[in-house]
Amino acid sequence: MRSNSRKKLPEFPIPEILASQETTSALGDIVEHVDKNAINPNIYKGQFKDSATKKDRFLVRERLKGIYYNKCAYCEDIQNKPEVEHYRPKKKLSEDRNHPGYYWLCYEWTNLLPACHYCNTDKGKRNQFPIRGIRVNAPPRLPDGSWNQSANDASVSPLIDEEPYLLHPEVDQPDDGSYFKFHNTGVMEGIDPKGRGKKTIEICDLNREDLIDRRREKISNILELIRCFSALWSEGHLTVDDFKAALESMVFEKMLKMQQPDQPFSLLAIYIFEHFNEIIVPELPTPTQGKAVSAVFTNFRKRFKYYKNIKYLLK
Ligand SMILES: [Zn+2]
Numbered sequence: 001m002r003s004n005s006r007k008k009l010p011e012f013p014i015p016e017i018l019a020s021q022e023t024t025s026a027l028g029d030i031v032e033h034v035d036k037n038a039i040n041p042n043i044y045k046g047q048f049k050d051s052a053t054k055k056d057r058f059l060v061r062e063r064l065k066g067i068y069y070n071k072c073a074y075c076e077d078i079q080n081k082p083e084v085e086h087y088r089p090k091k092k093l094s095e096d097r098n099h100p101g102y103y104w105l106c107y108e109w110t111n112l113l114p115a116c117h118y119c120n121t122d123k124g125k126r127n128q129f130p131i132r133g134i135r136v137n138a139p140p141r142l143p144d145g146s147w148n149q150s151a152n153d154a155s156v157s158p159l160i161d162e163e164p165y166l167l168h169p170e171v172d173q174p175d176d177g178s179y180f181k182f183h184n185t186g187v188m189e190g191i192d193p194k195g196r197g198k199k200t201i202e203i204c205d206l207n208r209e210d211l212i213d214r215r216r217e218k219i220s221n222i223l224e225l226i227r228c229f230s231a232l233w234s235e236g237h238l239t240v241d242d243f244k245a246a247l248e249s250m251v252f253e254k255m256l257k258m259q260q261p262d263q264p265f266s267l268l269a270i271y272i273f274e275h276f277n278e279i280i281v282p283e284l285p286t287p288t289q290g291k292a293v294s295a296v297f298t299n300f301r302k303r304f305k306y307y308k309n310i311k312y313l314l315k
Helices: 021-033 059-067 196-204 209-234 240-258 266-274 287-303
Strands: 047-049 056-058 083-086 112-115 180-182 188-190
Touching (some): 056 059, 059 112, 188 196, 209 240, 240 266
Antiparallel strands (some): 047 056, 083 112
16 A cells, blocks of 8 residues: 555546535435435446447546556555445444444545455455544534535544544555565565554455465565576676676666556565565575675665655656
8 A cells, every 4th residue: 555645636636526516415415314325336436428439437436546546545456447445434334333334425535545346345345444533423513513524534533533443545654664564475564553554454455365476476576686696696607897787777776666656566665675685685595695785785775865756767
């Protein structure tokens, strides 16, 4: 999961279908009558018939895909047709059978995320939404009793006060290094003291077998290349300068590209870069090779101190 912000992406504004008069009015009725059966999936998916092509379009999904670089907001796998997922479940909660679900957020833009089928359903999230704070049980009201729709944003009170366990890519900073650790095996581990990373992994089943396998493969591919160049250098087939040049241009620059937000599993790539000496170096066959590779990497990293801003690498 990578940090994101749709508010900083004016090219992907709130879809017209969510902000329309008709939707606002229909939502008002749902809230007033607690009528969850009236929730219309065509609205939160943004489904409409394109008059030019006569084909169905899914505007909400298209916007979410743009914001999330065609990736699942939770597992970062590439998704051509992600599901429009409600961060806060709209109809019921696994944790509290008496809670009606966050039905008033059914068309709320900040409550919608693109998710793959596995993270959203299957053994993944479904209707889970555990919290640490006090659960919001009903739509927020103004002093005159009317519904306060402006308090529906996931990043403001009262929703922010619930302290959800599940990280939100746009409310939290899931890639700041404080929530997740990755192992060489491809397994993810939650590391923050509040247990949000751990719970997020559990809720979305982020340690499912195929994700572990693919993350492990990414680590192995890097390792294989480094081992190959290290062996050539050790055996005298590469000079020190050629060894350095090969590592930098064919491995470390590739590792920078893997961190770009449009790349699948880019959080893992950030982790590998930030923890190179823990996750890669010990896997090299000899301490001499480990020391040499570590020295080249440290030097590369110093030069690319501001690597996160290097745009040219994507060109
Ligand atoms: Zn996913």
